[in-house]
Amino acid sequence: MAVLAAFTAGCQSTGNVRHLNSSExxxxxxxxxxPPPGGPSIVSVVEHKRGNGTEQIISLYTSSxxxxxxxxxxxxFGASGANPGTGNASYQMISESGIxxxxxxxxxxxxxxxxxxYLQNSYGPFAYASGESGLGDTCIYGWQQIRSSRSAHTQARNFxxxxxxxxxxxxRAxxxxxLGIMYGYTIxxxxxxxxxxxxxxxxxxxTTLGRPxxxxxxxxxxxxxxxxxFGYEPIRPEIQSRVVRVRGVQPKAEEVPTQLPPPTGPRVPLPDATSGLPVQGISVLPATDQAQPRTTTATIPTVPSPDCIGDSAMTAACQR
Known part of the structure; x- marks a missing residue:
């Protein structure tokens, strides 16, 4: 009779599929x-309800x-039986080895x-561990327990x-x-x-407010x-120029403009009409500025007139 009753109960089951947990x-x-403004963005949120509370894993943007x-x-962690049928989450004290x-x-x-x-943010003290990977990635793992003081528990509240x-x-950070994310996140x-x-x-x-x-x-x-x-700015990659080498062709060197050598020798100034010197007198300055200029007389060649070329050159005016 017991076997027949079990067989009958099995035939009456619906066979519907149900979730083994309440994660969604x-x-x-x-x-x-x-996370704080400017911090890593949220990718997804997975929530798991427990009999004594709720747990969420908030996935953040990862570049590592x-x-x-x-x-x-x-x-x-709150009252027992908040979400019946899902089981309670186990609580363990934070220990050095466990963390x-x-x-x-x-x-x-x-x-x-x-x-x-010792560090402390807006919710109280917290701690963290840090390390660096072989490829230069920086990592931190922070933890914090937000709970009222023991003196508040004696008043049958704040549990x-x-x-x-x-x-x-x-x-890149x-x-x-x-560590600024641990200071700036918000519950x-x-x-x-x-x-x-x-x-x-x-x-x-x-107590000083309003007191005279x-x-x-x-x-x-x-x-x-x-x-x-709060947050951090990603470092922009540096743009490096590359030289394309073609077989049998040498890269062309950058042309550098040639500089003319400084002038050497005496400096010849322009004739000064107010000096009283004749037009054919030219003042020649030596290389140094301290030396006094010397005046030399030179014969300026006379350019003949076009009328004095050829047969007209025998005129009296051209023979002067």
Whole structure:
């Protein structure tokens, strides 16, 4: 009877195809985190809903020879049972060994070194590892946990949490330029309900506001300037001219204009009518300017008139 019941139940099944998970592609405007203005563009967004939250892998534009895709990964951890039937996402504390394994898995073939400098963006402290491939590509792998302080948990609220991972490799950007993405990305989603607020309580207003005896001047900015600029400009490739060589023909050398040698010898000035010298007197200057000019008299040849050529040359006027 049991075998017959199982056979009957199998015949009554519909046989429809169903998805084993709830992953789906969503539009870029539905991304729960966005890169900064001028940063790498979004290629696609894959969303996976969990029983205790939502996970998105935001693929970013990649220009690198390192295998893999640039991405910004965000995980929202909230109330259990938010998406029933999909299973809960496991949460593990960030450890040094575990995060380095993540970095090596995200950037294969690149020796990654963890930075020991304390860094902090608008959401709190974060850390990263960086490395350079054999072909000169720069890579970083950053991580951050956004969660309210433990003192806020005693008030039975602010239990939500956001995990962020950033993988960036680029062949034309520096480490400092890629690090600017960790400073400029924006979280656009949150969890419903004040009890699951992952950002904690907002900071209190400065006590000096509105208090007499505490002037505030225009040049006193409340926030320091960002140390890194958002985004980075791609380096334009240099255009190199090539010389085409034809067999049996030598490339023509560039013609250089020949320079005339400087003039040498005495300089002869023009006759000066006001000097009182005769027309046939010519002043000759030596090569040096310090020497005094000397005046020499030269005979100027007389050009005969056309009337004195031939038989007319015997006239009295032509014999003078």
């Amino acid at each position: 592609t969503v539009p870029a405007e539905n991304a729960l985190a966005l 020879s390192v295998p893999g895709q640039n991405f910004l990964k965000v995980q929202f 380095i394994r993540e970095a090596f898995a995200a950037v294969p073939g690149v020796q990654m070194t963890r930075s020991t400098t 939500g949490m956001i995990q962020v991972r950033l993988r960036l490799c680029d062949r 520096t480490e400092r330029q890629l 656009t989603g949150t969890l419903d309900g004040e009890i699951w607020n992952p950002f904690g309580d907002p900071p209190r207003v400065d 005896g505490n002037p505030i001047y225009p040049d006193q900015g409340g926030y320091r300037n960002m140390p890194l600029a």
